[in-house]
Amino acid sequence: MLTGVGTRILAGVGVAGAVGFLLVLDTGRPELRLVTKALPMLCLLLWQWPPRERYAWWVFAGLGLSLSGDVLLEGGPGMFLPGLGAFLLAHVSYIAAYLTVTRGLQAVRALPFLLLAMSASVLLWPSLGAMALPVTAYVVVICTMSWRATALLGASGLSHFEQRAAFAGALLFAASDGLLAIKLFVRPLPGASYAIMLLYWAAQLSIALSARGPRTESVSAAHPLAS
Template sequence: MWVWLAVSFSALLHINAAYRGPQWQFYLFKPLTIVLLLATTLQFGHGDIYQQWIIAGLLCSVAGDIFLMLPKDKFVPGLTSFLLAHIVYSLAFWNELSGPIVWWLPALLMGAGIIVYLLLLPSLGRLALPVGVYIGVIIQMTWAAGEYWLTTRTGSGLAAFAGAMVFLVSDTLLALDRFRGRFRAATGSIMTTYYLAQSLLVVSVLLR
């Protein structure tokens, strides 16, 4: 209970600082929130390979957070860090399948991904290929999480799928804000969904 209050408080402090300052609070609590989730996973996980993959994804996410919040925004290194995070999360999910996969889920997710990519494409310029690859990887990660839930019907699988879906929403909001025009509620919406997504992935470890 207390650890989730700490995570929520840390996330709230970061989001508040994004709008009102101070700057040190913005820089401190963005990665600290994920570090708290990482510590929770290390302390309460069961030491299996699934936990190890989620830990690796959280570490990549901390690196991505740091790159994206630097005064001189390192977007490509940040994108690469989160790309690696989604890959290792995918490995965690695919490793848990215990039955035949379904094909309607990737079809739906791919259709949504293509629509988002086409909306972004006119503004992407030289980032068209990296962003396209990133969208493909996160769609695949969400598919993997969905298969984990559909083939196991466990609480862990449901938390993983919910986390992946919320991550998809968060990254879509981030892309729209960055490439289609900024909006005031962007930071609050992006970071709330981002922290919720990562928290759900940690819950998927704790429910095993």
Template sequence: MSMSSIADAPPGSRRPGVAVALLGAAAILGAVLAGPGPADGWQWLHWISKPLATVLILWTAWRIAPPLTARYRRWIAIGMLFSLAGDIFLMLPQDAFVPGLVAFLIAHVCFIRAMLDDARFAARPWALLACLGYGALNLWLLWPSLPTALYVPVVVYVAVLASMAGQAVSRAWWYAGDALAGPARWAAVGALLFMLSDTLIAWNRFRVAIPWAALWILATYYAALWCLARSIQRVSGTGKHA
């Protein structure tokens, strides 16, 4: 999340935007500097700051007014609640990767449901096919490194994640030049950043250690959630497709 995106935010979200940036930075710092011991002070900074940043983005999303529709905001908020659950699962000392995967899978289903509120699924099929192709390519490259027990969960997750991103891009394409183009673009950018963040997680976990992995993963993740929150804001005009 860049400082320019915070500066351009609606007046009611600027202060939370700065707080989210600070909490996100604290979560990243804690993850980068944490030692192996669970009692390490930096680890505690990560554990506290990571979910708090997500909670603050959720709170900001819920307060943004006027929303595109109450239903769109509700499904985005529910998706963020499941993202919060995924945050907690993935940062636990024990390996809770599969529960975290399931939580984020449900989150993406909620985001898809939100974006079906005003656009049919895959209104621009090439957008969906491009995202599915990107997901399939990563899956093919990572497949030799995946544990056998994760084959089915990961395939399902990649399909849902790519469908979410594809629907978001398809919706933004569909509304190009329309009054809803701005919110739709925010959702599309957020969805693509979510896919990038999850790609980094997968490569870092299963294929190769990425230098400063926590920085890139969390920065893209929080930026994704922030963009999805911004997509709730309704602009003036009814929209030619409304």
């Protein structure tokens, strides 16, 4: 993995790309939006290379799928569904990463996200039309990803910092997607795109941070109902 100067260069390029995208978010040319939007995720992927074990490989796959989603969503309204699909698969990859650490059921921790999925579906359903099924599936998957990130807390296999990073990333991702869903399907939210992107990048950075160090494979995974 990159260290020192290489990490600082990637961080600088990623931040420059993020700032550039925010500057052209509403008025920029499509090709400039595409390049600047892709840079932060591309830098995270390079920073993660090479992944060291299963957890890091699944996170790497999620970052790559997220980059694909970013690119697809810049292709116009007709590319929304493929972009949504790429991000859904990214969340599935993060779920798979978290399951390499623990498969403990953690039913109590699942309850808030079950309620969130139900509430979001009820709120969004009347406005979704033909997008009802794919958006509802996406809501279920991201809430599952958040639940599995919560299940990491206190599990063996990740350091306390890495557990908190994965958990924070899941919550930030859910907040970003929640704002986006309200903006797209419920009512316009002027200026929300800036918050959506900042939350999104913070989420991806947090998840990437959880995969930077070597670790032992899951101990609690040996018992599917471990607490």
